Amino acid sequence: MVKIVVDSTCDLSKDQIEKLDITVVPLSVRFDDDEYLDSVTINNEEFYEKLILAGDDMPTTSQPSPKSFEKVFKEYVDEGYDVVAIIVSSKLSGTLQSAFNAKMEVSEDKIHLIDSRIASFGTYLLISEACKLRDEGKSASEIVIKIEHMIKNLKLYVCLNTLKYLVYGGRISKATGVVGTMLNINPILEAVDGELVQAGKVRGKKLSYKFMLEKVKDDIDTSYPVSFGHSHAHKAIKDFESFMSEHIDIKEREIISIGPTVGTYSGPGAIGIAYIKKDKE
Numbered sequence: 001m002v003k004i005v006v007d008s009t010c011d012l013s014k015d016q017i018e019k020l021d022i023t024v025v026p027l028s029v030r031f032d033d034d035e036y037l038d039s040v041t042i043n044n045e046e047f048y049e050k051l052i053l054a055g056d057d058m059p060t061t062s063q064p065s066p067k068s069f070e071k072v073f074k075e076y077v078d079e080g081y082d083v084v085a086i087i088v089s090s091k092l093s094g095t096l097q098s099a100f101n102a103k104m105e106v107s108e109d110k111i112h113l114i115d116s117r118i119a120s121f122g123t124y125l126l127i128s129e130a131c132k133l134r135d136e137g138k139s140a141s142e143i144v145i146k147i148e149h150m151i152k153n154l155k156l157y158v159c160l161n162t163l164k165y166l167v168y169g170g171r172i173s174k175a176t177g178v179v180g181t182m183l184n185i186n187p188i189l190e191a192v193d194g195e196l197v198q199a200g201k202v203r204g205k206k207l208s209y210k211f212m213l214e215k216v217k218d219d220i221d222t223s224y225p226v227s228f229g230h231s232h233a234h235k236a237i238k239d240f241e242s243f244m245s246e247h248i249d250i251k252e253r254e255i256i257s258i259g260p261t262v263g264t265y266s267g268p269g270a271i272g273i274a275y276i277k278k279d280k281e
Helices: 014-020 044-053 067-078 095-106 121-135 140-152 166-167 174-182 205-216 234-247 260-266
Strands: 002-007 024-027 026-029 034-037 060-062 084-087 111-115 154-158 184-192 197-205 224-228 253-256 271-276
Touching: 002 067, 014 121, 024 067, 026 253, 044 111, 044 260, 060 260, 067 084, 067 095, 084 095, 084 121, 084 140, 095 111, 111 140, 121 140, 121 154, 121 166, 121 224, 121 253, 121 271, 140 224, 154 205, 166 260, 184 205, 197 205, 205 234, 205 271, 224 234, 234 253, 234 271
Parallel strands: 002 024, 002 084, 084 111, 224 253
Antiparallel strands: 026 034, 026 060, 154 184, 154 271, 184 197, 224 271
16 A cells, blocks of 8 residues: 655645645745745745735745654554655755655655655646556555656746746846846746756747747657646636647646745746656667
């Protein structure tokens, strides 16, 4: 028997979490002296309202404590389960280290940790496949092997609405951010080796659609689901999803709303796509 555990940077809604039957360990986000558990004591709408009003007083985020993971792991191991934990990229957060410390306290053999090498709506593709394998009765080891192979072929592109939050997060210089904003430049990032790097820059959202389409259309393995992600950009993600669907045979899709932890760095207005590329091995 296998339980799937994830952290809150997967950005799944309560309905999606219940449907997949997974357990989520939350990260934290802090505005001044007020600390919130990601998607537990603050929801997405409340977060983006606070973020927009925050001005230059940006929120900060923190990983779960080892004790947070330890409590979940111990409960499931004591009940006789193996645990497969799919965790945000170790290059983006220290969350995996917290999970590892908890594993060493509970059980080295029964707990299997996976560095997803990605975050947010990209993680959904790994989680949904892991849950499918669990429901088919696969062992924890079999699930880990399949998910780690998928990670090698997992791609994500995201177009940001503004460079402001990358500046505050220390990802780019303030001067670059100011120039980008003045020129209406939208940076497009891609996930590479567990990090987000710049894939290109376009002027305006419509050109970003075309940019991402060119990257995806000949690369995608359409036998897998596709996930679309957005940060408080409900209309834009519908337009983007419709545009991509006109050019790519997408058989199964899920729309993910980027939550507080990841949204601290993306800011509002981001849209993106995650998919599994064709296996060349």
